[in-house]
Amino acid sequence: GPERLVALALPRTADLVVAVLGVLRSGAAYLPVDPGHPSARIKHMFDEATPDLVLSTSDVAKHLPWVDPILLDDPVARTAPDVDPTYVPAPGPSPAHTAYVIYTSGSTGAPKGVVVTHQGAAALMATAIDRLRISPETRSLLFASIGFDVAFFEMTMALLVGGTVVVVPSHLRVPGPELTEYVADQRVTHLCLPPAILGALPPECELPAGATLLCGTETVPADLVGRWGSTV
CATH class of the missing domain: 3.40.50.980 (Rossmann fold)
Known part of the structure; x- marks a missing residue:
């Protein structure tokens, strides 16, 4: 209790x-x-x-x-x-x-x-659901370490409206084609990746067209915005 x-x-x-x-x-x-x-x-x-x-x-x-x-x-x-x-x-x-x-x-x-608190967590989720257009069709990627605050955001925003959370296995939490292929295979619609991961993805790696990509927790270089801003 x-x-x-x-x-x-x-x-x-x-x-x-x-x-x-x-x-x-x-x-x-x-x-x-x-x-x-x-x-x-x-x-x-x-x-x-x-x-x-x-x-x-x-x-x-x-x-x-x-x-x-x-x-x-x-x-x-x-x-x-x-x-x-x-x-x-x-x-x-x-x-x-x-x-x-x-x-x-x-x-x-x-x-x-x-x-x-529950009040703080609920306020965060309500804002995310509204601004990111979370729906029962949402498939959110749980990429962050469970010990990092972003994990709660990734894990619960879709579940609260009947959507799906996709848990990335530990061995795929590195930049490379295996990660982006997993994202595509799992039909992920919403994901949050840190700049260090996005910046290390090889040029041939792509994310699903139309997916909602969040990037933060540190400064996001302009070249990353240019690379991904027009594709997801």
Whole structure:
């Protein structure tokens, strides 16, 4: 319920998206943990945020010896009843309750946890849905690290109106034809890529015509605007 924090240390699969939605549906807040980040950063997050519960998998958890997680790939967890008959739902969250806690990069010191409320998250999504014309036909690409704030934006804006989120596998989160072919094969309509990725795409790489491309988080060079502005 509200005021509870659940850490999600999960690989980039559909289970990650389901876990985020499940935590939010319960009224709790989630702490996204990218298993690919340095162990010192992850331990700092756990030590400071002190989550009430950790969800992980056996492959990821073996690199997190300081936590005692629930393993989603544990056969016992997989076969557990969907509903506990003795469970009494807690009151739902208010707009001021925490939706998730995101940690800064730590480029100017130790990473710091930033609390995002339900009110703030809802306002962001309402703006995105309106300005980006998100619809049930939208297929949004989850490219960002789950530990980066953009991931919430990529993951939820389409789902809120009945659209689809497409999770990029870890091995495809690099610039190259494999990435753009994946985007085309998955019929992605909305994607957010940082300038470093866009700028490193070879000339033969193309994105689907008519797709909505967002680029940010750092300065976007004029040549990137010129290259992609007329094609997507």
